[in-house]
Amino acid sequence: MPHLHTFHFDIVTEYVRMNEQQPKPTPDDIRRTFTERGYHVDCYIDYGFYNSRRCHVYSIPFDNERMCHITHGFPGGMFINVRILRMKDDFYSFEHKFFAQVSRSFPLLSRLMVSNLKEQKEKHLEKSSIIDFSHLIELECPNVHIDYVEQFLFDSNTRLSCLNKIYISYEQLASVTENFTRRTTDINCGKLKHIIFDQNMAMVHSKDYYLYFPLLL
Known part of the structure; x- marks a missing residue:
């Protein structure tokens, strides 16, 4: 490709099984491989079960x-251009401080998809700050532990001033909002215009439901 002047990439190898006798490469090893070829990158490595590894390498700036x-x-890091992001982990939980890091790293994020069935380990610790996703319009969390629904909808955890669409489990939403009456979740729910449930079925909602989501379309 003689006319290619710039090459930006975002590469993931998904949990490749490695021979136990092979040395484990470090993030510095991988960065060096790209730097020697003239690419500016960052990366991280996850270690799963049965000696499997996942590596994520991406161009800097992104x-x-x-x-x-x-x-x-x-x-x-700082990813000012990213508007759409998915967070997924099969082995470790996402804690409050990690979501705070994500909000700082992706300040203009408008759509976020979260997938994690691991219970939060630090949810009972005192939170030092409220996380602000000031541009987040759409949140997808149909396949999560209920801790993450609380993480986003409790106004003591997270501020979602622009959220108008959510994809979620009906049972989890009803539980966290205490059947659509809880005051600690009504601020982040009050501007919702679209709620998509993971069950493909017709539902008859209570009066409290419609009072809790007054802007639903």
Whole structure:
């Protein structure tokens, strides 16, 4: 490709099984491999079960509007162009401080997809600050532990001033909002215009439901 002047990339190898006798490459080893070829990158490595590894390598600065899904191993940085992000981890939980890091790293994020069935380990610790996702319009969390619904909807945890669409489990939403009466969740729910439930079925909602979501379309 003789006319290619710039090459930006976002590469993930998904939990490749490695021989136990092979030396484990470090993030510095991988960065050096790209740097020697003239590419500026950052990366991180996740270690799963049965000696499997996942590696995520991406260009710095990062110009894409979407990034491959990140895990708990994501080291942070500044990604001013990213608007769409997926967070997924099968082995480790996402804690409050990690979501705070994500909000700082992706300040203009408008759509966030979260997938994690691991219970938060630090949810009972005192939170030092409220996380602000000031541009987040759409949140997808149909496949999560209920801790993450609380993480986003409790106004003591997170501020979602622009959220108008959510994809979620009906049972989890009803539980966290205490059947659509809870005051600690009504601020982040009050501007919702679209709620998509993971069950494909017709539902008859209570009066409290419609009072709780007054802007639903």
